[in-house]
Amino acid sequence: MTVRITQNMLNTTLLYDLQNVSSQLQNSEQELSSGYKLNQPSDDPYGASQALKLRADLASNQQYQSNVSDANSWQSVADTALGDIGDSIERARDLVIQGGNDTNDSSDRQAIVTELTQLIDSIKTDANTQYAGRYVFSGTATNTQPYQLGTNDAYAGNTATITREIGAGVQVSINQSGSSIIGDDTSGLLATLRTVVNDLQSGNTNALNTTDLSAIDSANDTLLNARAQVGALSDRLTTATNRLQQTEQSTTQLLSNVQDADMTQVMINFSTQQAAYQAALRAGAQIIQPSLMDFLTSS
Amino acid sequence: MGLSTFMGLETNLRGLLAQQQALDTTSHNIANASTPGYSRQTAVLEASPAYTLPGVGTSPAGPGQIGTGVDVAAYQRIRDSFLDVQYRAQSMLQGQAQANQDGLQQVQLAFNEPTDSGISTLLSNYWSAWQNLSNNPEDMGTRQSLAQSASSLADGFTSLSNQLTTLQSQTAQNVTDTLTQANNYGTQIAQLNLTISKLTVAGDTPNDLLDQRDLLLDNLSALGNVSTTAGANGSIDVSFGGASLVAGGTPATLAESDLTGLTSGKLQGLITLRDTTIPGYQSQLNTIASTLISATNTQSGNGFDLNGNAGGAFFTGTDATNIAVNPAVISNPGLIAASSTGAVGDAGNALAMADMQSTNLIGSSTIDTAYTQLVTQVGADVQQANNQVSTTTALVNALNNQRQSVSGVNLDEEMTNLITYQRGYQASARAMNAMDDMLDQLINRTGRVGL
Numbered sequence: 001m002t003v004r005i006t007q008n009m010l011n012t013t014l015l016y017d018l019q020n021v022s023s024q025l026q027n028s029e030q031e032l033s034s035g036y037k038l039n040q041p042s043d044d045p046y047g048a049s050q051a052l053k054l055r056a057d058l059a060s061n062q063q064y065q066s067n068v069s070d071a072n073s074w075q076s077v078a079d080t081a082l083g084d085i086g087d088s089i090e091r092a093r094d095l096v097i098q099g100g101n102d103t104n105d106s107s108d109r110q111a112i113v114t115e116l117t118q119l120i121d122s123i124k125t126d127a128n129t130q131y132a133g134r135y136v137f138s139g140t141a142t143n144t145q146p147y148q149l150g151t152n153d154a155y156a157g158n159t160a161t162i163t164r165e166i167g168a169g170v171q172v173s174i175n176q177s178g179s180s181i182i183g184d185d186t187s188g189l190l191a192t193l194r195t196v197v198n199d200l201q202s203g204n205t206n207a208l209n210t211t212d213l214s215a216i217d218s219a220n221d222t223l224l225n226a227r228a229q230v231g232a233l234s235d236r237l238t239t240a241t242n243r244l245q246q247t248e249q250s251t252t253q254l255l256s257n258v259q260d261a262d263m264t265q266v267m268i269n270f271s272t273q274q275a276a277y278q279a280a281l282r283a284g285a286q287i288i289q290p291s292l293m294d295f296l297t298s299s
Numbered sequence: 300m301g302l303s304t305f306m307g308l309e310t311n312l313r314g315l316l317a318q319q320q321a322l323d324t325t326s327h328n329i330a331n332a333s334t335p336g337y338s339r340q341t342a343v344l345e346a347s348p349a350y351t352l353p354g355v356g357t358s359p360a361g362p363g364q365i366g367t368g369v370d371v372a373a374y375q376r377i378r379d380s381f382l383d384v385q386y387r388a389q390s391m392l393q394g395q396a397q398a399n400q401d402g403l404q405q406v407q408l409a410f411n412e413p414t415d416s417g418i419s420t421l422l423s424n425y426w427s428a429w430q431n432l433s434n435n436p437e438d439m440g441t442r443q444s445l446a447q448s449a450s451s452l453a454d455g456f457t458s459l460s461n462q463l464t465t466l467q468s469q470t471a472q473n474v475t476d477t478l479t480q481a482n483n484y485g486t487q488i489a490q491l492n493l494t495i496s497k498l499t500v501a502g503d504t505p506n507d508l509l510d511q512r513d514l515l516l517d518n519l520s521a522l523g524n525v526s527t528t529a530g531a532n533g534s535i536d537v538s539f540g541g542a543s544l545v546a547g548g549t550p551a552t553l554a555e556s557d558l559t560g561l562t563s564g565k566l567q568g569l570i571t572l573r574d575t576t577i578p579g580y581q582s583q584l585n586t587i588a589s590t591l592i593s594a595t596n597t598q599s600g601n602g603f604d605l606n607g608n609a610g611g612a613f614f615t616g617t618d619a620t621n622i623a624v625n626p627a628v629i630s631n632p633g634l635i636a637a638s639s640t641g642a643v644g645d646a647g648n649a650l651a652m653a654d655m656q657s658t659n660l661i662g663s664s665t666i667d668t669a670y671t672q673l674v675t676q677v678g679a680d681v682q683q684a685n686n687q688v689s690t691t692t693a694l695v696n697a698l699n700n701q702r703q704s705v706s707g708v709n710l711d712e713e714m715t716n717l718i719t720y721q722r723g724y725q726a727s728a729r730a731m732n733a734m735d736d737m738l739d740q741l742i743n744r745t746g747r748v749g750l
Binding site for chain 1: 332333404407408410412413419420422423424426427430431433434435437438638640642643644645646647650653654656657667668670671672674675676677678679681682685692696699700703704705707708709710711712714715718
């Protein structure tokens with residue numbers, strides 16, 4: 001027995017099919033206009049969770065890059081200051097050798113003392129260098145000026161470290177305390193230079209030529225060591241930047257794979273659905289209209 | 300012998316009347332071709348009781364019986380009640396799936412993911428703000444910006460929480476409305492029951508009223524599980540959700556507490572949304588927010604603010620419904636405990652805050668992953684609901700087509716019937732005409748010899 005087909009069946013079936021194709025068209029249209037195949041979590045729940053995670057990864061990555069860039073600026077400020085201090089040490093060493101010469105009279109030595117005193121202030125000024133309003137060599141007491149100009153060589157900062165996070169759980173220490181580089185009133189470069197000044201004033205050329213010179217050399221070693229640390233950290237930061245940029249690129253690529261629509265594919269789907277929709281409409285118009293009534297002649 | 304001369308007239312009259320009634324039925328079908336719930340009707344024609352010719356002797360093989368024409372035995376409603384049962388079972392599932400889909404899609408819209416204004420982005424911004432503070436702990440602007448990011452995050456939580464609460468109360472209202480609708484259907488069915496049984500007692504078959512009652516049962520079954528029991532004189536007793544909704548002509552007004560046996564349908568879908576699904580999402584969201592509040596405030600207590608004082612509460616509130624940034628922190632961002640030692644340049648505590656992003660604070664999940672899981676769950680729930688709706692809709696359509704195949708009006712068929720009955724009527728009229736000629740012969744021309 002054949003299935004009875006009624007007009008209502010034709011109507012409802014046509015309507016159902018048209019609605020199906022319409023909703024597919026609407027989906028494709030949304031993908032085309034938004035550029036995303038993932039417009040709401042239900043489009044692809046697993047993809048949505050991936051997308052959220054990748055977005056968060058991307059945000060952290062960008063934040064780490066900004067941390068690295070901040071650490072880099074800090075290092076270059078510190079390096080410039082350390083370079084200037086190095087120049088001052090070099091000049092101080094020349095002055096010590098000059099002062100150790102017995103041919104100098106007291107007025108010559110007084111001139112050297114004057115220059116050395118200025119050098120000490122200049123070194124302290126370099127150690128007072130600021131980055132974005134913060135004292136770079138002051139430990140975590142970044143709003144405290146580490147050294148006072150003049151005769152007081154006491155270090156006012158602390159020796160605590162400042163850290164930057166340059167990757168998940170990867171922290172680097174970006175600062176060195178002033179006291180570890182140029183010392184204070186009891187030890188290090190500053191104390192050495194004050195001793196030199198004393199020796200010059202008392203005419204102790206022997207000390208100038210031996211202990212003072214070697215003390216200056218050792219202070220210079222300390223400084224070079226500090227500069228090496230800055231250089232090594234800069235290298236590390238550059239590597240970190242490269243790594244972060246690569247990760248950013250691959251994360252962006254992954255995110256695009258998860259959430260971006262494949263335009264070519266969507267366009268093809270869209271055209272196919274459009275054709276199906278038009279065919280359904282045309283067929284509907286042909287099927288629904290006629291019945292036996294159209295062919296019965298009124299008698 | 301014993302036959303009336305006018306018997307043929309009577310036979311033809313029956314023919315005319317029967318064909319006319321069949322034509323009327325056909326017209327009725329055509330008129331109702333697109334009436335919802337209408338079942339096509341046919342006039343069941345059968346030969347009227349034959350007249351036994353009294354013969355000579357009583358031999359059964361005597362002259363026998365003579366036909367007396369045609370009668371309309373009944374107007375039959377063409378309907379398969381088995382398909383009705385199947386249709387209603389599926390329509391019930393469809394009702395539940397649709398209610399579920401509607402609610403879940405609104406929940407999904409409330410989450411507003413993945414976008415740049417969803418909570419996941421706000422969380423990223425919030426963690427970044429702590430990182431920025433760790434780069435620049437002395438700076439008031441950076442602190443202010445952290446306070447703003449945190450406020451946006453808190454607003455994101457409270458706004459989502461409020462939307463979920465609103466959805467829940469809307470769903471509760473919808474439950475009440477749906478129940479009222481079910482009770483209304485019950486009242487209408489009871490009224491129809493009264494009319495149907497009156498007509499049935501009088502010997503009629505009220506086809507169109509039966510259709511109306513079946514349509515009401517169709518509608519009712521989309522709301523919940525329905526079962527019917529045939530009562531006296533064509534009336535039915537209806538039970539809805541395990542409770543008696545209609546007993547003969549008496550409707551009941553059911554309350555939600557009466558529906559102890561409710562298993563499916565729109566009403567069940569709404570109740571599940573209201574009591575289980577939405578509160579479930581809400582509670583997960585609350586867990587995330589309350590974990591964030593307590594972990595942040597604990598960490599804040601371990602640190603020191605810009606003045607070297609121990610950190611106070613960063614967030615106020617207890618969960619997603621009332622989370623907010625401590626107003627004292629907003630008016631003076633210097634109170635944010637960024638330092639772990641008290642030194643202004645130390646940002647150990649800010650880093651510890653930022654590192655909460657990758658700490659498993661909720662079981663084996665971080666705050667971010669717990670939220671992502673919640674969004675994924677909502678997405679998966681919506682996807683499942685979408686699938687259920689399309690499956691049940693396809694099945695409901697298929698079953699409805701089957702019902703239509705049996706009960707629906709096919710206009711070609713009706714036109715064919717129209718022609719058949721029209722021709723039958725014409726033929727009966729022609730036969731009547733012949734009979735008339737015959738009688739004319741008999742009455743007007745017979746025995747007129749010589750006139």
